[in-house]
Amino acid sequence: EISEEAGNEKYLLLIAYLVGLAIGVHLLNILTLPMIFMIIYYKRFEINATSFFLLVLVGGAITGFVYEMVVLIPEAIEIFDFGGLLVILLISLMILGFAIRNGHKVLSIALTCILLITVGYSSYMMIYIRSGLDPNIDENDPETVEAFISYLKREQYGEHHLSRTKQWKDSPNGNNYSSAFEFFWKYQVYEMYVRYFLWNFGGIEDTQDFSRERKRADPWQLWWLPLIIGMLGISHHFQRDWKHGLAIFALFFMTGLAIIIYLNQPDPQPRERDYSYVGSFFAFAIWVGIGASAILEWLTRTLREKQPQMANSLPWLAALLIFFATPMRMLALNYHEHDRTGNFVARDYSRNMLISSDEGGIMFTNGDNDTFPLWYLQEVEEFRTDVRVANLSLLNTSWYIEQLKNKEPKVPISFSDQEIDNLIYPVPWAQEKTIEVTAIDPAMRKLEAERYRLNLEQ
Known part of the structure; x- marks a missing residue:
């Protein structure tokens, strides 16, 4: 509505700065850009193929480019x-000043947006x-430019590839699927997205533990109302304003299925991943709101035509009914899971673990969930700081081994830091060798199949 006003460019600059700030919180916020581009496109350009x-x-x-800028700037510092x-920055500012003085509006706005995005994610x-x-606690130890770049690139997590076939064959549970497409559709799309979507808008509680056992609650606990109202909202939105409907769809797709396609997740995952798609759920929630508005609008219009005396009161009652039947019911059903009042299980359990250790002992933990409560007790409450917590998941990184060796309480490691760096990475043999590996014992293979629910007939 304000795109024709004088000085409307300031809103584009504000968007650029907010996008930069949001990137500093999480890189997924970059995925809002396609929606913004579509809104600008519909307003400024003729629509054709x-x-x-x-x-x-x-x-x-x-x-x-914006995604790569996060890493490009530290790499520029390294080079x-x-x-x-600083010289590059000064040259950029000179070009910006030239563009402003000579009326190159698009160039000046583009350069200012880049500058504001950079300022935003300077966090x-x-x-x-x-x-x-x-x-x-100094994970990844990004105190040098080189280590900082490695941290931003997430190099410690290994290489990422988009090959669906390779991921299907490499997954521990890959034998549960007959093809790469079935793996993509049944696991990556349904198991890792649609299932979470139905949690939020259908009311289906479909969780799984590590043995892939499922337990299903009452599928009608939300009466499917959020999903139904959201679908009505999509229909109403596209009928009234298909351009902005497509913009919201771009946000919905980019923060949902596009992430699924890009991440190419293996089966199984160590934990539920519903938090990765919150942006997609937010986008659909917009349609839920539009759907509720459409229902009230239709009801008001119908009553004015057929029952004018009820046109002022009944829509308010309908609004209250929708309010209590959807968001309030969601609150009532889910409050007990989100209420942490009196829930000290993690703290107390971790405290008992630290108490059980001898003075100056080393306590090995397996991953995040059983490590962070111990770190909290030691760093915040300063409890049993004599015990050294050693996270097995991080022991394949040189920076963590060096921290165990050099920081109090120190772990007695005789290797030098240089030797630790050399040991972490594979050392090639002087010459190629052929190694004979004994076949897996049938009894062990059967045990493994039962553990991972493998289909040995495939």
Whole structure:
């Protein structure tokens, strides 16, 4: 509504800055950019196949550039040092000043947006500065530019690939699926997205434990109302304003199925991943709101035509009914799971674990969930700081082994830091060798099949 007003460009600049800030919180916020581009496109350009193709091409390039900027700036610092980066910044500001003085509006807005995005996600520098102070908990140890780049690229988690066939064959539970497409559809799409979507809008509680046993609660606990109202909202939105409907759909798709396609998750996952798709659920919630508004609008219009005396009161009653039947029912059904009052299980259990250790002992933990409560007790409550917690999941990284060796309470490791760095990475043999490996014992194979629910007939 304000795109024709004088000075409307300031809203684009505000969006750029907010996107930069949001990227500093989580990189997934980049996925809001396609929706923003579509809104600008509908307002400023003639809609046809050629212009839409250019939108996809240019929008994709800008989104990719913004994503890469997070790593490009530290890499520029590594190559040119801070002095060289300052020169690049000054040159950019000179170009920006030239564009503003000579009326190059698009160029000046584009450069200012890049600058504001950079300022926004400069909050990443907090990680670099904090690590340089050597805190007790210093994951990835990103205190050098090189280590900081490795942290941003998530190199410790290994390489990421998009091959569906390779992921299907490499997955421990891959034998449960007859093809890469079945793996994609049944596991990656349904198990890892649709199931979570139905949690939120259908009311189906369908959880799984590590043995892949499922327990299903009452499928009618939300009466499917959020899903039904949301579908009505989609229909109403596209009928009234298909352009903005497509923009919201872009947000819904990019923060949902697009993430599924990109992540290419193996089966199984160590934990439920519903939190990865919150943006998609937010987008659908917009349609739920539009659907509720459409119902009230239809009811008001119908009553004015047929029962004018009820046109003022009945819609309010309908609004209250929708309010109590959907959001309030969701609150009533889920409050007990979100109420942490008096829930000290993690703290008390971890405290008992630390108490059980001898003075100056080493306590090995397996992963995040059984490590972080111990760290909390030691760092915040300063309880049993003499015990060294050693996380087995991190022991394949050189920075963590060096922290165990060098930080109090120290673990007696005789290797030097250089030797630790060399041991972490594979050492090739001097010459190629052929190794004979004894076949897996049939009894062990049967036990493994039972453990992972493998289909040995495939």
